[in-house]
Amino acid sequence: MAKKRTVDIVEAFALPIVEENGVELVDVEYIKEGQDWFLRVYIDKENGITLDDCQAVSEALSKKLDETDPIEESYYLEVSSPGLDRELKKDKDYEKFKGRMIQISLYEPLDGKKMIEGELLGLEGNAVVIKVDERHNLEIPREKIGKVKLAVIIE
Structure with missing residues (x-):
């Protein structure tokens, strides 16, 4: 099967x-x-x-x-449990975890990086939108993404 x-x-x-x-x-x-x-x-x-x-x-x-x-x-x-660093797979996951820090693994480097971390702002069309710093948001097309998971923040 x-x-x-x-x-x-x-x-x-x-x-x-x-x-x-x-x-x-x-x-x-x-x-x-x-x-x-x-x-x-x-x-x-x-x-x-x-x-x-x-x-x-x-x-x-x-x-x-x-x-x-x-x-x-x-x-x-x-x-x-899916764990603290659960993978985001479904559209509803992106809505549920808006405002949380995420890690995105890319198939190919973007600006020399295959791993990008930022605050999840949500989905726009077929792109994941994150805030990488106070002045910059980044839209990453889903087809370029290997995996998206919650970042584990240790304080």
Whole structure:
């Protein structure tokens, strides 16, 4: 089964389960690492998730996946938080995290840099807009971006 189709099926199964448990479905990944396949489901909620949240979603989702058996190969199911440095993938992520510091990894250097950090101002059309300093905003087309994640600020 194609990776994209697997992710779509798992998202459809996971959505009602996460809603029942009062958490948000952030992302689903189905990736091969070495010889093993991993189905990773990332969940979150306003004040952060607990191990109990992860366990409840994991048990319910595992039961649903066992009943329907949509994935041919064997895999490991992992349910966890997206972490402090979570990746921004969906348009709603850019809205939710406006005003936060982000790190952008580029496919090719821009002004000699492949990594740019700044305050997220949002999306404009197909570009991520950040404030790099008090006088300069930068619009970076999404097709030039490899990854966008929240910056972890240690004070």
